Amino acid sequence: MNASQMIRLQLNGQTVEALPGETLLQVAQREGIDVPHLCYKAGLEAAGNCRACVVEVEDERTLAASCCRQAVAGMVVHTDSTKAIAAQKMVLELLLADMPNHANPKALKTDNELTHWCQQMDIEGSRFDARAAVPADLSHPAIAVNMDHCIQCTRCVRACRDVQVNDVIGLAFRGEHAAIVFDQGDALAQSTCVACGECVQACPTGALSPAKAAAHQPADKTVDSVCPYCGVGCQLTYHVKGNTILRVEGRKGPANEGRLCVKGRYGFDYVHHEQRLTQPLVRREGVTKNPVDLLDPEQVNSAFRPATWDEALALIAGRFKQIKSTHGGHALAGFGSAKCSNEEAYLFQKLVRTGFGTNNVDHCTRLCHASSVAALLEGIGSGAVSNPVMDVNQAEVIFVIGANPTVNHPVGATWIKNAVKNGAKLIVADPRRSDLARHATHFLQFKADSDVALLNALLHVIIEEKLIDREFIEQRTEGFDDLKANVSACTPEAMSSICGISPAELRAVARLYATSSASIILWGMGISQHTHGTDNARCLISLALITGQIGRPGTGLHPLRGQNNVQGASDAGLIPMMYPDYQQVCNPEAQQRFEALWNTPLSNTPGLTVVETMQAILAGTVKGMYILGENPAMSDPDLNHARKALAALDFLVVQDIFLTETASLADVVLPASAFPEKTGTFTNTDRLVQLGQQAIHPPGQARQDLWIIQSIAQGLGLDWQYNSLEEVFDEMRRAMHSIEGITWQRLQGEHALVYPCAHEGDIGQAVVFTEHFPTPNGKARLVPARYRKAAETPDSEFPFVLITGRQLEHWHTGSMTRRASVLDAIEPEPTALLHPEDLKALNIEAGNTIRLQSRRGEIQLFARADTGTPPGHVFVPFCYAEAAINKLTHAALDPDGKIPEFKYCAIAVHKK
Structure with missing residues (x-):
């Protein structure tokens, strides 16, 4: 903005400048002038209801609330006049009267903003009578409600309504009876609160505060880091005392702007759990591995004896060498983890390839977005997202399909909800009705397994009605004629009977998406976890390409990554057919490049992929495994089969922070470092490389994962001498063109940089494919897909469809969140979600114990009524070991992505 557009005014006798639309409070803060304020908080809409920030404006008869009054040229303002100061003090004293122990403001919380301003204004007590005491609401495990501290500033209301858009908190009644309420005046634990804690972070007085007493202790230090859970990559700050994390607060990061969800804010104390591994364990001689005993802690613990690090590492090196010399390197395999840092993922896959001599290395991307990546690489030459999640703020139309962001990516969901409040049109397509559907212009509750039919109908309408971007198709794609021919018969009328959506609705959605100025598609594992998952993604790619809705802000393709570093782990090469940066292992040029970099034949x-490895174990071709931070004994399909395979290994090493179900089947267990106990880089779903920093030390003899990986590599004869993380990251830069411009020094200063980042000083590309696609000819490929059914469909014996997934409070296999006290208190027991009509037909009441059965196994758990789950379907989260739902799921694979069909199999429901 040029100088002529600036506004000049007088502030406390000095001439200052303001931006158009800037408030007097903002001007004062920039000029270093303190003005008391309580209802105002940056990032929230100004309310002006506390009046603590009043200032005197000359030639006006009343004082003005500086948080609401905008600067005007020529205005003369006094924040420190006698009149203004007297009013500010009176307001603070009146508010102080509402506090317990109001005569002594120092008795309030140390971070209480009212206390702070009273101290700043030399207010030592209140002359006014205190109001009647308000009973505390301590019903919720995460948040304590003490309305004795409430000043009705409504920051909590605005945080819940406008930031997180959960619409739980309101201001009820009028006058002296006005009160902050949850839903219809419910206790917090009985309300629809999702415990994101945005209200706690917004509250200035502690009326809403962490329920855990330890969270109120003063910290010795704060450490900036990132969240260890989903792929959104929220930045946060740990408050640490000694070697204990007291609490977590959101930090202003590129992906979250200070926001967190219940897991990010309250799911941290698993690191202090009594079940943490603190020393190496070796299986006792003669103790067999019995996969049916995984839930018997006494039997599992008695199977191991403590060992020194020297003994454990020597045993590992000896056994792996023995297997390799006897059976060859392909008899060994490694599973890495998306919970690990980029540096750990990179060294792990390098160890498997150079130490074991095989490409048998994989991780959980095989179980979540492998089919999405396969379709993206095939169609546009890159497996990464085209645009960041926050680009929804620049979109006219947002299409969310096969995803439940309010549960799986809660902070990402807030940006979608914010965009809708600002005028964007939302299309939600899913067999289950999620909370996001209430914000949608169009909600398509299509029949499970009919994704391709639905999407081909949309493609048909767009092509038939000439809503395509012909210029984009001709200049930047190939294969349009084949696509057009493929969908020619996929009329909305023909596909409606398959997908269950009316022809009129299909046409309306197609037109809305195709004709908007900017449409963005976000999808989740409801798209990818099918035997036709790659076809599902192919259709989404075609939608974007034929309409030209890619390569610009507010457009594009975004498969939402499920774990905090699944993007980075994939980039770093934890894929059996790819070196780092998605370079094919069968490509001679790529092979030669990495042989030169690593000085080893490859x-x-x-x-082998995850599921193929399990099959190879039972076939006798894979004999030994090294598993880092992964829990396939819970996450794999057809668990009885997978656990049988793990138990059949000649030698299994598991490196983890708990004795997980997988670790229970190991020969050697290595105690690793938890997320807050190490430093490293992590790449979120937006391709944003962020620095996570160590906040506390590992317990006992637990060691940093990088140290363990390097020690095993050295035991196998590899001459690895990495002395720092920076050395590992620098080698990654040489291996991966996408991050060449990101240096360790830049990350330490900036904490987050997006790739591709071609050279030092490059700010990176948040939006890619702007001019061409990373394919040999620069063009994207349109790949037709035909509708086909799932590998297993319901019948008279197994009449229900099983859908698996995650729930808000728990994550992945539950090894961390089930040991986080607040999260497990909110959702302590396994439940199956069924439509009320199905419960009634089965004579089952909510809360009853039921038995779910498939052709592969059965489990028992509690029934829960859910109108969002369609009749004939059952939804179960896969995080509960005592009701491991993957005992029931099908191991049938997508032929391209090699991903199992977690989202569809046939089951029976029985009342116990």
Whole structure:
């Protein structure tokens, strides 16, 4: 903005400048002038209801609330006049009267903003009578409600309504009876609160505060880091005392702007759990591995004995060498983890390829977005997202399909809800009705397994009605004629009977998406976890390409990553057919490049995926495994089969922070470092490389994962001498063109940089494919997909459809969140969600114990009524070991992505 557009005014006798639309409070803060304020908080809409920030404006008869009054040219303002100061003090004293122990403001919380301003204004007590005491609401495990501290500033209301858009908190009644309420005056634990804690972070007085007493202790230090859970990559700050994390607060990061969800804010104390591994364990001689005993802690613990690090590492090196010399390197395999840092993922896959001599290395992307990545690489030459989640703020139309962001990516969901409040049109397509559907212009509750039919109908309408971007198609794509021919018969009338959506609705959605100025698609594992998952993604890619809705802000394709570093782990090469940066292992040029970089001959045979490895174990071709931070004994399909395979290994090493179900089947267990106990880089779903920093030390003899990986590599004869994380990251930069411009020094200063980042000083590209696609000819490929059914469909014996997934409070296999006290207190027991009509037909009441059965196994758990789950379907989260739902799921694979069909199999429901 040029100088002529600036506004000049007088502030406390000095001439100052303001931006158009800037408030007097903002001007004063920039000029270093303190003005008391309580209802105002940056990022929230100004309310002006506390009046603590009043200032005197000359030639006006009343005082003005500086948080609401905008600067005007020529205005003369006094924040420190006798009149203004007297009013500010009176307001603070009146508010102080509402506090317990109001005669002594120092008795209030140390971070209480009212206390702060009273101290700043030399107010030592209140002359006014205190109001009647308000009973505390301590019903919720995460948040304590003490309305004795409430000043009705409504910051909590605005945080809940406008930031997180959960619409739980309101201001009820009028006058002296006005009160902050949850829903219809419910206790917090009985309300629809999702415990994101945005209200706690917004509250200036502690009326809403963490329920845990330890969270109120003063911290010795604060450490900036990132969240260890989903792929949104929220930045946060740990408050630490000694070697204990007291509490977590959101930090102003590129992906979250200070926001967190219940897991990010309250799911941290798993690191202090009594079940943490603190020393290496070795299986006792003669103790067999019995996969049916995984839930018997006494039997599991008695199977191991403590060992020294020297003994454990020597045993590992000896056994792996023995297997390799006897059976060859392809008899070994490694599973890495998306919970690990980029540096750990990179060294792990390098160890498997150079130490074991095989490409048998994989991780959980095989179980979440492998089909999405396969379709993206095939169609546009890159497996990464085209635009960041926050680009929804620049979109006219947002299409969310096969995803439940309010549960799986809660902070990402807030940006979608914010965009809708600002005028964007939202299309939600899913067999289950999620909370996001209430914000949608169109909600398509299509029949499970009919994704391709639905999407081909949309493609048909767009092509038939000439809503395509012909210029984009001709200049930047190939294969349009084949696509057009493929969908020619996929009329809305023909596809409606398959997908269950009316032809009129299909046409309306197609037109809305195609004709908007900017449409963005976000999808989740409801798209990818099918035997036709790659076809599902192919259709979404075609939607974007034929309409030209890619390569610009507010457009594009975004498969939402499920774990905090699944993007980074994939980038770093934890994929059996890819070196780092998605370079094919069967490509001679790529092989030669990495042989030169690593100074080791490499195999050009693509390795085995997660499920293929389990099959190879039972076939006798894989004999030994090294598993880092992964829990396939809970996450794999057809768990009885997977656990049988793990137990059949000649030698299994598991490196983790708890004795997980997988670790229970190991020969050697290595105690690793939890997320807050290490430093490293992590790449979120937006391709944003962020620095996570160590806040506390590992317990006992637990060691940093990088140290363990390097020690095993050295035991296998590899001459690894990494002395710092920076050395590992620098080698990654040489291996991966996408991050060449990101240096360790830049990350330490900036904490977050997006790739591709071509050279030092480059700010990176948040939006890619702006001019061409990273394919040999620069063009994207349109790949037709035909509708086909799931590998297993319901019948008279197994009449229900099982859908698995995550729930808000728990994450992945539950190894962390089930040991986080607040999270497990909110959702302590396994439940199956069924439509009330199905419960009634089965004579089952909510809360009853039921038995779910498939052709592969059965489990028992509690029934829960859910109108969002369609009749004939059952939804179960996969985080409960005592009701491991993957005992029931099908191991049938997508032929391209090699991903199992977690989202569809046939089951029976029985009342116990």
